[in-house]
Amino acid sequence: MARLVVDPAFVVGAVDRRLFGSFVEHMGRCVYTGIYEPEHVTADADGFRQDVLELVRELGVTAVRYPGGNFVSNYDWEDGVGPKDQRPRKLDLAWRAIEPNQFGTDEFVAWSGKAGVEPVWAVNLGTRGIKEAVELVSYTNLPAGTELPDRRVANGHEAPYGIKVWCLGNEMDGPWQIGHKTAEEYARLAEETANAMRRVDPGLELVACGSSNSGMPTFGEWERVVLERTYDLVEHISLHAYYEPRDGDQASFLAAAEDMDRMISSVIATADHVKALKRSDKEITLSFDEWNVWRQQDFPGELGLGIREVGPLIEDTYTVDDAVVVGSLLITLLRHADRVKIACLAQLVNVIAPIRTEPGGAAWRQTIFHPFALTAKYAGPTVLRTAVDGPEVETAKFGKVPALWSTATYDERTGEIAIFVVNRSETDKIDLEIPLAPGLTVTEHLALYDDDRGAVNSAADPDRVTPRRIDGTELVDGVCTATLPPASWHLIRLT
Ligand code: AHR
Incomplete structure:
Protein backbone atom coordinates (compact mmCIF):
# COMPACT_ATOMS: atom_id res chain seq x y z
CA MET A 1 0.00 0.00 0.00
CA PHE A 10 2.62 22.99 -3.94
CA VAL A 11 4.03 24.28 -7.21
CA VAL A 12 7.42 23.23 -8.65
CA GLY A 13 7.27 25.51 -11.67
CA ALA A 14 5.88 26.17 -15.13
CA VAL A 15 6.46 23.59 -17.86
CA ASP A 16 8.51 24.91 -20.76
CA ARG A 17 7.03 22.98 -23.70
CA ARG A 18 10.54 22.53 -25.09
CA LEU A 19 10.93 19.86 -22.41
CA PHE A 20 9.29 17.56 -24.97
CA GLY A 21 12.04 17.98 -27.53
CA SER A 22 13.92 15.41 -29.58
CA PHE A 23 17.05 15.17 -31.70
CA VAL A 24 17.87 14.55 -35.36
CA GLU A 25 21.51 13.80 -36.13
CA HIS A 26 23.17 12.87 -39.39
CA MET A 27 23.82 9.44 -37.96
CA GLY A 28 22.76 6.03 -39.21
CA ARG A 29 19.29 6.23 -40.75
CA CYS A 30 17.90 9.12 -38.72
CA VAL A 31 17.95 11.52 -41.69
CA TYR A 32 18.35 9.30 -44.76
CA THR A 33 15.49 6.76 -44.98
CA GLY A 34 14.29 8.18 -41.64
CA ILE A 35 12.82 11.64 -42.05
CA TYR A 36 14.07 12.05 -45.65
CA GLU A 37 13.54 9.50 -48.42
CA PRO A 38 12.53 11.06 -51.76
CA GLU A 39 11.89 7.62 -53.29
CA HIS A 40 9.44 6.59 -50.58
CA VAL A 41 5.80 6.17 -51.57
CA THR A 42 4.71 8.69 -48.90
CA ALA A 43 7.42 11.27 -49.72
CA ASP A 44 6.22 14.81 -50.40
CA ALA A 45 7.71 17.22 -52.94
CA ASP A 46 10.60 17.95 -50.52
CA GLY A 47 11.38 14.25 -50.13
CA PHE A 48 10.10 14.14 -46.53
CA ARG A 49 8.38 10.92 -45.50
CA GLN A 50 4.84 11.86 -44.57
CA ASP A 51 4.24 8.64 -42.64
CA VAL A 52 7.12 9.72 -40.38
CA LEU A 53 5.90 13.32 -40.19
CA GLU A 54 2.52 12.05 -39.00
CA LEU A 55 4.14 9.98 -36.26
CA VAL A 56 6.34 12.92 -35.23
CA ARG A 57 3.24 15.09 -34.82
CA GLU A 58 1.50 12.33 -32.88
CA LEU A 59 4.54 11.99 -30.61
CA GLY A 60 3.98 15.62 -29.61
CA VAL A 61 7.59 16.67 -30.06
CA THR A 62 7.99 20.44 -29.68
CA ALA A 63 11.65 21.22 -30.46
CA VAL A 64 14.27 19.25 -32.39
CA ARG A 65 18.04 19.63 -32.05
CA TYR A 66 20.10 19.33 -35.27
CA PRO A 67 22.49 18.34 -36.97
CA GLY A 68 24.38 16.54 -34.16
CA GLY A 69 25.62 15.11 -31.90
CA ASN A 70 29.16 14.03 -32.62
CA PHE A 71 28.48 14.61 -36.32
CA VAL A 72 28.39 18.39 -35.84
CA SER A 73 31.98 18.50 -34.63
CA ASN A 74 33.29 17.87 -38.14
CA TYR A 75 30.39 19.23 -40.20
CA ASP A 76 30.82 21.94 -42.82
CA TRP A 77 27.33 23.42 -42.99
CA GLU A 78 28.10 25.05 -46.37
CA ASP A 79 28.23 21.55 -47.95
CA GLY A 80 24.53 21.09 -47.20
CA VAL A 81 23.10 24.19 -48.90
CA GLY A 82 22.60 25.16 -52.54
CA PRO A 83 21.82 22.99 -55.58
CA LYS A 84 21.76 19.37 -54.51
CA ASP A 85 23.66 18.11 -57.54
CA GLN A 86 26.60 20.34 -56.60
CA ARG A 87 26.84 19.27 -52.98
CA PRO A 88 29.90 17.17 -52.09
CA ARG A 89 29.97 13.62 -50.79
CA LYS A 90 32.22 13.65 -47.73
CA LEU A 91 33.51 11.28 -45.10
CA ASP A 92 31.95 12.06 -41.71
CA LEU A 93 34.67 11.42 -39.12
CA ALA A 94 32.23 10.94 -36.23
CA TRP A 95 30.46 7.85 -37.59
CA ARG A 96 32.76 7.12 -40.56
CA ALA A 97 29.88 7.09 -43.05
CA ILE A 98 29.87 8.95 -46.36
CA GLU A 99 27.60 11.96 -45.97
CA PRO A 100 25.79 12.68 -49.26
CA ASN A 101 24.72 16.20 -48.14
CA GLN A 102 21.36 15.87 -49.85
CA PHE A 103 19.73 17.14 -46.66
CA GLY A 104 21.08 20.21 -44.87
CA THR A 105 20.17 23.49 -43.20
CA ASP A 106 17.37 24.64 -45.52
CA GLU A 107 15.84 21.17 -45.65
CA PHE A 108 15.83 20.85 -41.86
CA VAL A 109 14.14 24.23 -41.43
CA ALA A 110 11.51 23.22 -43.99
CA TRP A 111 11.03 19.84 -42.31
CA SER A 112 10.67 21.52 -38.87
CA GLY A 113 7.93 23.75 -40.26
CA LYS A 114 6.02 20.75 -41.55
CA ALA A 115 6.53 18.84 -38.30
CA GLY A 116 5.45 21.87 -36.27
CA VAL A 117 8.62 21.89 -34.15
CA GLU A 118 11.12 24.57 -33.15
CA PRO A 119 14.59 23.85 -34.58
CA VAL A 120 17.45 23.91 -32.07
CA TRP A 121 20.82 24.30 -33.78
CA ALA A 122 24.31 23.12 -32.85
CA VAL A 123 27.49 24.72 -34.20
CA ASN A 124 30.77 22.95 -34.97
CA LEU A 125 33.34 23.81 -32.31
CA GLY A 126 35.41 20.72 -33.09
CA THR A 127 37.09 21.28 -36.46
CA ARG A 128 35.81 24.85 -36.80
CA GLY A 129 35.18 27.88 -34.63
CA ILE A 130 33.98 31.47 -34.22
CA LYS A 131 33.99 32.46 -37.89
CA GLU A 132 31.92 29.53 -39.14
CA ALA A 133 29.43 29.86 -36.29
CA VAL A 134 28.98 33.54 -37.10
CA GLU A 135 28.58 32.75 -40.78
CA LEU A 136 25.95 30.09 -40.10
CA VAL A 137 23.87 32.32 -37.84
CA SER A 138 24.20 35.08 -40.46
CA TYR A 139 22.94 32.69 -43.13
CA THR A 140 19.93 31.61 -41.06
CA ASN A 141 18.96 34.73 -39.12
CA LEU A 142 19.91 37.92 -40.98
CA PRO A 143 17.67 39.71 -43.47
CA ALA A 144 18.89 39.98 -47.07
CA GLY A 145 21.46 42.63 -47.94
CA THR A 146 24.81 41.02 -47.10
CA GLU A 147 26.64 38.03 -48.54
CA LEU A 148 25.46 35.17 -46.31
CA PRO A 149 21.75 35.93 -46.03
CA ASP A 150 21.83 36.70 -49.75
CA ARG A 151 23.01 33.12 -50.30
CA ARG A 152 19.98 31.91 -48.36
CA VAL A 153 17.73 34.08 -50.52
CA ALA A 154 19.45 32.78 -53.67
CA ASN A 155 18.71 29.28 -52.39
CA GLY A 156 15.01 30.18 -52.38
CA HIS A 157 14.42 31.34 -48.80
CA GLU A 158 13.69 35.04 -48.60
CA ALA A 159 12.68 35.39 -44.95
CA PRO A 160 15.21 34.87 -42.16
CA TYR A 161 14.61 31.67 -40.20
CA GLY A 162 14.91 33.31 -36.77
CA ILE A 163 16.47 30.26 -35.12
CA LYS A 164 16.62 31.09 -31.45
CA VAL A 165 18.34 28.27 -29.55
CA TRP A 166 21.98 27.45 -30.40
CA CYS A 167 24.23 24.85 -28.80
CA LEU A 168 27.88 25.87 -28.58
CA GLY A 169 29.33 22.57 -29.79
CA ASN A 170 28.57 19.05 -28.62
CA GLU A 171 30.07 16.91 -25.84
CA MET A 172 33.34 18.80 -26.00
CA ASP A 173 34.51 17.05 -22.79
CA GLY A 174 34.48 13.63 -24.47
CA PRO A 175 37.80 12.20 -25.79
CA TRP A 176 35.77 10.59 -28.59
CA GLN A 177 34.75 14.02 -29.85
CA ILE A 178 36.55 15.35 -32.93
CA GLY A 179 38.40 18.41 -31.59
CA HIS A 180 37.59 17.69 -27.94
CA LYS A 181 39.00 20.12 -25.42
CA THR A 182 39.92 20.70 -21.82
CA ALA A 183 37.38 22.65 -19.81
CA GLU A 184 39.56 25.78 -19.99
CA GLU A 185 40.05 25.49 -23.76
CA TYR A 186 36.36 24.94 -24.38
CA ALA A 187 35.27 27.67 -21.97
CA ARG A 188 37.42 30.20 -23.81
CA LEU A 189 36.16 29.15 -27.25
CA ALA A 190 32.53 29.07 -26.09
CA GLU A 191 32.90 32.55 -24.60
CA GLU A 192 34.40 33.98 -27.78
CA THR A 193 31.89 32.23 -30.04
CA ALA A 194 28.91 33.28 -27.94
CA ASN A 195 30.13 36.86 -27.89
CA ALA A 196 30.52 36.91 -31.68
CA MET A 197 27.20 35.15 -32.42
CA ARG A 198 25.37 37.68 -30.27
CA ARG A 199 26.78 40.49 -32.43
CA VAL A 200 24.84 38.95 -35.34
CA ASP A 201 21.66 38.34 -33.36
CA PRO A 202 21.44 39.55 -29.74
CA GLY A 203 18.19 37.63 -29.26
CA LEU A 204 19.82 34.16 -29.37
CA GLU A 205 19.40 31.69 -26.52
CA LEU A 206 22.75 29.95 -26.11
CA VAL A 207 23.54 26.57 -24.59
CA ALA A 208 27.06 25.91 -23.25
CA CYS A 209 28.26 22.29 -23.35
CA GLY A 210 28.09 20.53 -20.01
CA SER A 211 29.32 16.99 -19.36
CA SER A 212 28.58 14.02 -21.63
CA ASN A 213 27.32 12.00 -18.65
CA SER A 214 27.52 11.99 -14.88
CA GLY A 215 30.33 9.40 -14.95
CA MET A 216 32.82 11.69 -16.74
CA PRO A 217 35.91 12.24 -14.57
CA THR A 218 35.53 16.01 -15.00
CA PHE A 219 31.79 16.10 -14.20
CA GLY A 220 31.10 19.11 -11.96
CA GLU A 221 34.49 20.72 -12.46
CA TRP A 222 33.79 21.04 -16.19
CA GLU A 223 30.51 22.89 -15.54
CA ARG A 224 32.19 25.21 -13.00
CA VAL A 225 35.03 26.17 -15.35
CA VAL A 226 32.73 26.63 -18.36
CA LEU A 227 30.15 28.69 -16.48
CA GLU A 228 32.73 30.88 -14.78
CA ARG A 229 33.75 32.10 -18.23
CA THR A 230 30.43 32.10 -20.04
CA TYR A 231 27.92 32.96 -17.30
CA ASP A 232 26.81 36.30 -18.73
CA LEU A 233 26.77 35.05 -22.32
CA VAL A 234 24.68 31.86 -22.16
CA GLU A 235 21.20 30.96 -20.93
CA HIS A 236 21.58 27.20 -20.50
CA ILE A 237 24.12 24.50 -19.73
CA SER A 238 23.65 21.09 -21.37
CA LEU A 239 23.39 17.62 -19.83
CA HIS A 240 23.46 14.25 -21.61
CA ALA A 241 22.65 10.81 -20.21
CA TYR A 242 21.94 7.38 -21.65
CA TYR A 243 20.87 4.39 -19.56
CA GLU A 244 21.03 0.65 -20.13
CA PRO A 245 20.65 -2.52 -18.12
CA ARG A 246 24.07 -3.86 -17.13
CA ASP A 247 24.98 -7.40 -16.06
CA GLY A 248 21.34 -8.38 -15.85
CA ASP A 249 20.73 -5.78 -13.10
CA GLN A 250 17.24 -4.79 -14.18
CA ALA A 251 16.40 -3.35 -10.73
CA SER A 252 19.05 -0.61 -11.03
CA PHE A 253 18.00 0.01 -14.63
CA LEU A 254 14.36 0.55 -13.58
CA ALA A 255 15.69 3.08 -11.04
CA ALA A 256 17.81 4.97 -13.63
CA ALA A 257 15.84 8.13 -12.86
CA GLU A 258 17.86 8.34 -9.63
CA ASP A 259 20.97 9.08 -11.68
CA MET A 260 19.21 11.66 -13.84
CA ASP A 261 17.71 13.30 -10.75
CA ARG A 262 21.10 13.52 -8.99
CA MET A 263 22.81 14.74 -12.13
CA ILE A 264 20.30 17.57 -12.53
CA SER A 265 20.58 18.55 -8.85
CA SER A 266 24.34 18.69 -8.96
CA VAL A 267 24.46 20.78 -12.16
CA ILE A 268 21.98 23.20 -10.57
CA ALA A 269 24.20 23.35 -7.46
CA THR A 270 27.28 24.13 -9.59
CA ALA A 271 25.45 26.77 -11.63
CA ASP A 272 24.19 28.41 -8.45
CA HIS A 273 27.67 28.29 -6.92
CA VAL A 274 28.97 30.26 -9.92
CA LYS A 275 25.99 32.61 -9.60
CA ALA A 276 26.99 33.33 -5.99
CA LEU A 277 30.66 33.80 -6.93
CA LYS A 278 29.64 36.31 -9.58
CA ARG A 279 27.05 37.97 -7.34
CA SER A 280 24.75 37.68 -10.36
CA ASP A 281 20.96 37.99 -10.43
CA LYS A 282 20.83 35.77 -13.49
CA GLU A 283 19.87 32.10 -13.14
CA ILE A 284 21.32 29.55 -15.57
CA THR A 285 18.81 26.95 -16.69
CA LEU A 286 19.40 23.42 -18.01
CA SER A 287 19.09 21.91 -21.46
CA PHE A 288 19.01 18.11 -21.10
CA ASP A 289 19.57 17.90 -24.79
CA GLU A 290 20.33 14.17 -25.11
CA TRP A 291 18.67 11.49 -23.00
CA ASN A 292 17.30 8.00 -23.59
CA VAL A 293 17.82 4.29 -23.08
CA TRP A 294 20.74 3.11 -25.23
CA ARG A 295 22.44 -0.31 -25.08
CA GLN A 296 25.90 1.17 -25.57
CA GLN A 297 27.53 -2.17 -24.75
CA ASP A 298 26.37 -3.34 -28.18
CA PHE A 299 28.04 -0.40 -29.97
CA PRO A 300 31.42 -1.40 -31.48
CA GLY A 301 32.84 2.15 -31.16
CA GLU A 302 33.64 4.51 -34.03
CA LEU A 303 36.80 2.64 -35.02
CA GLY A 304 34.88 -0.62 -35.04
CA LEU A 305 32.82 0.79 -37.90
CA GLY A 306 34.25 0.53 -41.40
CA ILE A 307 34.04 3.46 -43.80
CA ARG A 308 30.75 2.95 -45.59
CA GLU A 309 27.63 4.49 -47.13
CA VAL A 310 24.97 5.72 -44.70
CA GLY A 311 23.19 2.71 -43.22
CA PRO A 312 21.73 1.34 -39.98
CA LEU A 313 23.48 2.31 -36.74
CA ILE A 314 22.39 1.74 -33.12
CA GLU A 315 18.81 0.86 -34.06
CA ASP A 316 17.92 -0.34 -30.56
CA THR A 317 14.62 -2.19 -30.35
CA TYR A 318 12.88 -1.11 -27.17
CA THR A 319 11.16 -3.34 -24.65
CA VAL A 320 8.35 -2.74 -22.18
CA ASP A 321 10.90 -2.14 -19.39
CA ASP A 322 12.69 0.41 -21.58
CA ALA A 323 9.40 2.28 -22.00
CA VAL A 324 8.84 2.26 -18.23
CA VAL A 325 12.34 3.74 -17.76
CA VAL A 326 11.71 6.40 -20.44
CA GLY A 327 8.46 7.27 -18.62
CA SER A 328 10.37 7.61 -15.35
CA LEU A 329 13.00 9.85 -16.98
CA LEU A 330 10.23 12.15 -18.25
CA ILE A 331 8.85 12.26 -14.71
CA THR A 332 12.30 13.36 -13.54
CA LEU A 333 12.50 16.14 -16.11
CA LEU A 334 9.08 17.39 -15.02
CA ARG A 335 10.09 17.25 -11.36
CA HIS A 336 12.81 19.77 -12.25
CA ALA A 337 10.67 21.92 -14.52
CA ASP A 338 11.69 25.02 -12.59
CA ARG A 339 15.27 24.66 -13.94
CA VAL A 340 15.17 22.25 -16.92
CA LYS A 341 13.83 24.27 -19.84
CA ILE A 342 14.83 22.16 -22.84
CA ALA A 343 15.15 18.37 -23.12
CA CYS A 344 15.69 16.20 -26.19
CA LEU A 345 14.85 12.52 -26.41
CA ALA A 346 17.77 11.22 -28.47
CA GLN A 347 17.12 10.51 -31.20
CA LEU A 348 13.87 10.83 -33.17
CA VAL A 349 13.88 8.21 -35.93
CA ASN A 350 15.69 4.83 -36.24
CA VAL A 351 18.81 5.78 -34.24
CA ILE A 352 17.89 4.89 -30.59
CA ALA A 353 14.49 6.28 -31.43
CA PRO A 354 10.77 6.16 -30.64
CA ILE A 355 9.99 5.89 -34.38
CA ARG A 356 11.36 3.12 -36.61
CA THR A 357 11.18 2.83 -40.37
CA GLU A 358 12.03 0.38 -43.09
CA PRO A 359 13.68 1.89 -46.16
CA GLY A 360 10.90 1.95 -48.73
CA GLY A 361 8.57 0.36 -46.19
CA ALA A 362 6.59 0.93 -43.03
CA ALA A 363 7.04 3.32 -40.10
CA TRP A 364 5.95 2.31 -36.60
CA ARG A 365 5.95 3.31 -32.95
CA GLN A 366 8.49 1.69 -30.63
CA THR A 367 7.42 1.00 -27.02
CA ILE A 368 9.08 4.21 -25.75
CA PHE A 369 6.89 6.25 -28.11
CA HIS A 370 3.89 5.77 -25.84
CA PRO A 371 4.94 7.26 -22.48
CA PHE A 372 6.52 10.17 -24.36
CA ALA A 373 3.42 10.89 -26.45
CA LEU A 374 1.06 10.65 -23.48
CA THR A 375 3.24 12.82 -21.25
CA ALA A 376 3.66 15.45 -23.96
CA LYS A 377 -0.08 15.41 -24.61
CA TYR A 378 -1.41 15.47 -21.07
CA ALA A 379 1.23 17.29 -18.97
CA GLY A 380 -0.41 20.53 -17.90
CA PRO A 381 1.24 23.94 -17.68
CA THR A 382 2.26 23.72 -14.00
CA VAL A 383 4.21 20.97 -12.24
O1 AHR B 1 22.99 10.23 -29.84
C1 AHR B 1 24.12 9.50 -30.21
C2 AHR B 1 25.41 10.19 -29.79
O2 AHR B 1 25.49 10.17 -28.38
C3 AHR B 1 25.57 11.64 -30.13
O3 AHR B 1 26.09 11.86 -31.39
C4 AHR B 1 26.52 12.14 -29.08
O4 AHR B 1 26.34 13.50 -28.77
C5 AHR B 1 26.28 11.22 -27.91
O5 AHR B 1 27.47 10.71 -27.41
Missing part, protein backbone atom coordinates in the same frame (compact mmCIF):
# COMPACT_ATOMS: atom_id res chain seq x y z
CA ALA A 2 1.25 3.52 -0.80
CA ARG A 3 -0.16 7.01 -0.37
CA LEU A 4 0.53 9.82 -2.83
CA VAL A 5 -0.25 13.40 -1.82
CA VAL A 6 -0.70 16.13 -4.40
CA ASP A 7 -1.99 19.66 -3.90
CA PRO A 8 -2.30 22.53 -6.43
CA ALA A 9 -0.76 24.77 -3.76
CA LEU A 384 3.11 20.10 -8.70
CA ARG A 385 5.23 18.46 -6.05
CA THR A 386 4.09 14.96 -5.07
CA ALA A 387 4.90 13.29 -1.77
CA VAL A 388 4.78 9.50 -1.57
CA ASP A 389 4.68 7.31 1.50
CA GLY A 390 5.20 3.73 0.35
CA PRO A 391 7.50 0.75 -0.07
CA GLU A 392 11.12 0.84 -1.18
CA VAL A 393 13.14 -1.33 -3.54
CA GLU A 394 16.74 -2.41 -3.09
CA THR A 395 19.08 -1.68 -6.01
CA ALA A 396 22.76 -2.53 -6.45
CA LYS A 397 23.55 0.85 -7.97
CA PHE A 398 21.51 3.33 -5.92
CA GLY A 399 20.84 1.44 -2.66
CA LYS A 400 17.26 1.60 -1.35
CA VAL A 401 14.99 3.81 -3.43
CA PRO A 402 11.25 4.51 -3.27
CA ALA A 403 9.35 2.00 -5.38
CA LEU A 404 7.08 4.75 -6.71
CA TRP A 405 8.52 7.62 -8.75
CA SER A 406 6.00 10.32 -9.49
CA THR A 407 5.08 13.83 -10.49
CA ALA A 408 1.87 15.69 -11.23
CA THR A 409 0.78 18.62 -13.35
CA TYR A 410 -2.07 21.05 -13.00
CA ASP A 411 -4.05 23.10 -15.49
CA GLU A 412 -5.57 26.06 -13.68
CA ARG A 413 -7.81 26.80 -16.66
CA THR A 414 -9.51 23.39 -16.78
CA GLY A 415 -8.82 22.20 -13.23
CA GLU A 416 -7.27 19.02 -14.65
CA ILE A 417 -4.59 17.22 -12.65
CA ALA A 418 -2.42 14.63 -14.39
CA ILE A 419 -0.50 12.21 -12.20
CA PHE A 420 2.45 10.37 -13.72
CA VAL A 421 3.78 7.48 -11.68
CA VAL A 422 6.04 4.48 -12.17
CA ASN A 423 6.15 1.36 -10.05
CA ARG A 424 9.82 0.41 -10.04
CA SER A 425 9.36 -2.82 -8.11
CA GLU A 426 10.03 -5.85 -10.30
CA THR A 427 8.06 -8.15 -8.04
CA ASP A 428 5.28 -6.33 -6.18
CA LYS A 429 2.08 -4.71 -7.29
CA ILE A 430 1.30 -1.61 -5.24
CA ASP A 431 -2.14 -0.47 -4.15
CA LEU A 432 -2.09 3.31 -4.33
CA GLU A 433 -4.30 5.80 -2.50
CA ILE A 434 -4.46 9.45 -3.54
CA PRO A 435 -6.49 11.71 -1.21
CA LEU A 436 -8.04 14.47 -3.30
CA ALA A 437 -10.00 17.68 -2.93
CA PRO A 438 -13.78 17.22 -3.24
CA GLY A 439 -15.29 17.58 -6.68
CA LEU A 440 -12.61 15.79 -8.72
CA THR A 441 -13.37 12.74 -10.85
CA VAL A 442 -11.14 10.20 -12.60
CA THR A 443 -11.16 10.96 -16.33
CA GLU A 444 -8.98 8.02 -17.28
CA HIS A 445 -6.14 5.82 -16.15
CA LEU A 446 -3.71 4.67 -18.84
CA ALA A 447 -0.80 2.34 -18.15
CA LEU A 448 2.08 0.63 -19.88
CA TYR A 449 3.17 -2.79 -18.64
CA ASP A 450 3.11 -6.39 -19.80
CA ASP A 451 3.52 -9.88 -18.40
CA ASP A 452 6.33 -10.17 -20.93
CA ARG A 453 8.55 -7.25 -19.92
CA GLY A 454 10.81 -7.94 -22.89
CA ALA A 455 7.99 -7.54 -25.44
CA VAL A 456 8.73 -5.19 -28.36
CA ASN A 457 6.98 -3.65 -31.35
CA SER A 458 8.12 -4.53 -34.86
CA ALA A 459 7.15 -3.99 -38.50
CA ALA A 460 5.28 -7.30 -38.38
CA ASP A 461 3.58 -6.54 -35.04
CA PRO A 462 3.67 -2.74 -34.64
CA ASP A 463 1.07 -2.60 -31.85
CA ARG A 464 2.23 -5.52 -29.73
CA VAL A 465 2.91 -3.03 -26.89
CA THR A 466 0.47 -0.13 -26.48
CA PRO A 467 -0.95 1.70 -23.45
CA ARG A 468 -3.90 -0.01 -21.73
CA ARG A 469 -6.94 1.59 -20.20
CA ILE A 470 -7.30 0.60 -16.53
CA ASP A 471 -10.91 0.36 -15.46
CA GLY A 472 -10.70 -0.31 -11.71
CA THR A 473 -9.37 3.11 -10.74
CA GLU A 474 -12.02 5.03 -8.83
CA LEU A 475 -12.59 7.92 -6.52
CA VAL A 476 -14.66 7.16 -3.44
CA ASP A 477 -15.10 9.52 -0.47
CA GLY A 478 -12.33 11.80 -1.67
CA VAL A 479 -9.76 9.03 -2.14
CA CYS A 480 -8.63 7.77 -5.54
CA THR A 481 -7.51 4.14 -5.46
CA ALA A 482 -5.50 2.38 -8.14
CA THR A 483 -3.46 -0.79 -8.44
CA LEU A 484 -0.03 -0.53 -10.06
CA PRO A 485 1.44 -3.82 -11.35
CA PRO A 486 5.21 -4.46 -11.06
CA ALA A 487 7.43 -2.56 -13.52
CA SER A 488 4.69 -0.31 -14.84
CA TRP A 489 4.17 3.28 -16.02
CA HIS A 490 0.90 5.17 -15.36
CA LEU A 491 -0.99 8.31 -16.24
CA ILE A 492 -4.03 9.07 -14.06
CA ARG A 493 -6.08 12.02 -15.29
CA LEU A 494 -8.39 13.78 -12.85
CA THR A 495 -10.80 16.61 -13.55
